[in-house]
Amino acid sequence: xxxxxxxxxxxxxxxxxxxxxxxxxxxxxxxxxxxxxxxxxxxxxxxxxxxxxxxxxxxxxxxxxxxxxxxxxxxxxxxxxxxxxxxxxxxxxxxxxxxxxxxxxxxxxxxxxxxxxxxxxxxxxxxxxxxxxxxxxxxxxxxxxxxxxxxxxxxxxxxxxxxxxxxxxxxxxxxxxxxxxxxxxxxxxxxxxxxxxxxxxxxxxxxxxxxxxxxxxxxxxxxxxxxxxxxxxxxxxxxxxxxxxxxxxxxxxxxxxxxxxxxxxxxxxxxxxxxxxxxxxxxxxxxxxxxx
Amino acid sequence: xxxxxxxxxxxxxxxxxxxxxxxxxxxxxxxxxxxxxxxxxxxxxxxxxxxxxxxxxxxxxxxxxxxxxxxxxxxxxxxxxxxxxxxxxxxxxxxxxxxxxxxxxxxxxxxxxxxxxxxxxxxxxxxxxxxxxxxxxxxxxxxxxxxxxxxxxxxxxxxxxxxxxxxxxxxxxxxxxxxxxxxxxxxxxxxxxxxxxxxxxxxxxxxxxxxxxxxxxxxxxxxxxxxxxxxxxxxxxxxxxxxxxxxxxxxxxxxxxxxxxxxxxxxxxxxxxxxxxxxxxxxxxxxxxxxx
Numbered sequence: 287x288x289x290x291x292x293x294x295x296x297x298x299x300x301x302x303x304x305x306x307x308x309x310x311x312x313x314x315x316x317x318x319x320x321x322x323x324x325x326x327x328x329x330x331x332x333x334x335x336x337x338x339x340x341x342x343x344x345x346x347x348x349x350x351x352x353x354x355x356x357x358x359x360x361x362x363x364x365x366x367x368x369x370x371x372x373x374x375x376x377x378x379x380x381x382x383x384x385x386x387x388x389x390x391x392x393x394x395x396x397x398x399x400x401x402x403x404x405x406x407x408x409x410x411x412x413x414x415x416x417x418x419x420x421x422x423x424x425x426x427x428x429x430x431x432x433x434x435x436x437x438x439x440x441x442x443x444x445x446x447x448x449x450x451x452x453x454x455x456x457x458x459x460x461x462x463x464x465x466x467x468x469x470x471x472x473x474x475x476x477x478x479x480x481x482x483x484x485x486x487x488x489x490x491x492x493x494x495x496x497x498x499x500x501x502x503x504x505x506x507x508x509x510x511x512x513x514x515x516x517x518x519x520x521x522x523x524x525x526x527x528x529x530x531x532x533x534x535x536x537x538x539x540x541x542x543x544x545x546x547x548x549x550x551x552x553x554x555x556x557x558x559x560x561x562x563x564x565x566x567x568x569x570x571x572x573x574x575x576x577x578x
Numbered sequence: 579x580x581x582x583x584x585x586x587x588x589x590x591x592x593x594x595x596x597x598x599x600x601x602x603x604x605x606x607x608x609x610x611x612x613x614x615x616x617x618x619x620x621x622x623x624x625x626x627x628x629x630x631x632x633x634x635x636x637x638x639x640x641x642x643x644x645x646x647x648x649x650x651x652x653x654x655x656x657x658x659x660x661x662x663x664x665x666x667x668x669x670x671x672x673x674x675x676x677x678x679x680x681x682x683x684x685x686x687x688x689x690x691x692x693x694x695x696x697x698x699x700x701x702x703x704x705x706x707x708x709x710x711x712x713x714x715x716x717x718x719x720x721x722x723x724x725x726x727x728x729x730x731x732x733x734x735x736x737x738x739x740x741x742x743x744x745x746x747x748x749x750x751x752x753x754x755x756x757x758x759x760x761x762x763x764x765x766x767x768x769x770x771x772x773x774x775x776x777x778x779x780x781x782x783x784x785x786x787x788x789x790x791x792x793x794x795x796x797x798x799x800x801x802x803x804x805x806x807x808x809x810x811x812x813x814x815x816x817x818x819x820x821x822x823x824x825x826x827x828x829x830x831x832x833x834x835x836x837x838x839x840x841x842x843x844x845x846x847x848x849x850x851x852x853x854x855x856x857x858x859x860x861x862x863x864x865x866x867x868x869x870x
Contacts, residue, residue: 459779459781529707
């Protein structure tokens with residue numbers, strides 16, 4: 287989707303944003319930097335970089351938080367004045383220890399002050415072809431976890447993943463499916479994640495976003511590029527480098543009543559290879575140009 | 579999805595089917611071998627192999643047919659007593675010469691005696707993010723082609739491709755979308771392709787198949803395996819090697835009133851590397867074990 291002229295334009299814009307110092311705090315009011323976007327940037331550097339750039343929030347992942355220490359990470363982020371917008375992730379309900387893992391993830395979100403725990407449901411059980419059964423088990427598992435989440439003040443946010451992940455990563459493939467489950471609960475207890483990368487192709491997505499309303503617990507953006515890499519997980523691009531109508535989706539979640547954070551979350555080996563500060567600057571630049 | 583034991587079982591079954599000679603003609607009554615399954619098998623060998631195996635039909639592609647010669651290919655297949663179940667493919671409505679190419683493809687289908695021309699719509703125009711616009715143009719293009727197809731006695735069969743192809747190959751991503759277009763026409767003029775690989779993940783697919791009824795113009799099968807290869811085009815497996823409930827989908831199209839051919843169509847570099855006869859034997863074996 288991106289020609290050399292486009293790529294050069296982006297780099298130029300990023301350079302300007304970088305050179306001009308932090309973007310205005312008002313413009314970044316809803317911006318959140320998901321730490322997976324800079325996979326190799328240590329947590330303290332993520333926090334320092336966000337503070338320096340005037341970024342108000344971060345999305346965190348359980349593994350790097352555990353590596354740094356949960357209590358230590360909570361203090362680090364709190365002392366820096368950053369909001370933790372989401373914790374990624376619970377779910378994977380096909381795992382033997384799914385109950386224990388998810389209860390623990392809820393507690394970790396509460397400790398970090400994250401209002402939202404992102405749930406990726408998991409795919410088909412090994413050797414199974416029963417996708418209806420797998421989907422039913424997701425709904426059952428969430429019902430079982432909801433009281434603990436409610437008590438902890440954490441919203442369980444069901445994230446539909448692109449249908450290319452249905453077999454091995456997430457049997458919840460559309461926003462409609464996620465809502466079919468979430469609507470059984472109060473919106474503060476169970477909601478949905480609208481991630482542009484996973485739902486942009488869906489001809490019903492704008493109707494489903496309108497339907498979602500107060501069940502929208504998180505909004506994440508990155509961009510779609512082709513060709514997809516082997517395994518397809520790391521094919522996500524910075525906002526503006528692909529073909530998703532990101533602003534239109536942002537306007538749709540806003541129109542549905544969502545006024546919360548907008549996380550940039552990119553999985554891309556080429557992006558990850560850059561220095562963390564540059565990744566953050568590029569994420570901010572794409573956000574300002576393509577999303578808000 | 580496939581463990582060593584499973585793979586060994588498949589090879590064993592294929593070996594038995596091969597050793598026992600052609601499967602019974604009754605069992606293969608609806609079987610059609612799409613020539614793309616044996617990408618490197620020359621057309622005369624495909625035809626001879628199908629005749630030897632008791633296969634009644636083949637799905638052909640425009641490029642190898644043109645290479646062999648259209649009239650010559652039509653005669654070859656007709657003389658062998660094989661039915662041409664589909665011609666792949668028209669569509670790609672983003673191309674400058676889409677009108678000329680599709681009118682020609684309709685004529686080629688008529689010459690080959692293929693009742694169905696498969697349409698893959700094409701993705702987004704270069705540099706565009708307007709997926710709604712691209713989808714509207716597909717409907718307009720089909721409306722423009724329909725009279726010529728009607729006159730030629732060829733059904734235009736809209737094939738929804740998996741959403742992972744939405745950007746670069748096919749903006750029609752679900753059976754529901756394909757039907758939204760096809761239902762504007764008589765079923766003999768415009769229909770849909772139900773390809774298990776592209777629709778299996780969709781939680782509404784069984785409702786949409788029931789809705790499709792007489793608009794089902796073709797049914798194709800292969801299987802879903804992970805990890806997907808780079809570019810994701812060649813990730814399709816032989817029936818039984820993946821996680822799709824193929825028999826359930828076959829029963830659904832039957833229940834919707836479809837009684838036509840069932841094409842095995844596999845794109846897989848490892849499969850393509852085998853001798854054509856072995857690929858055909860494996861396709862027949864998978865069909866008999868997993869589909870009928």
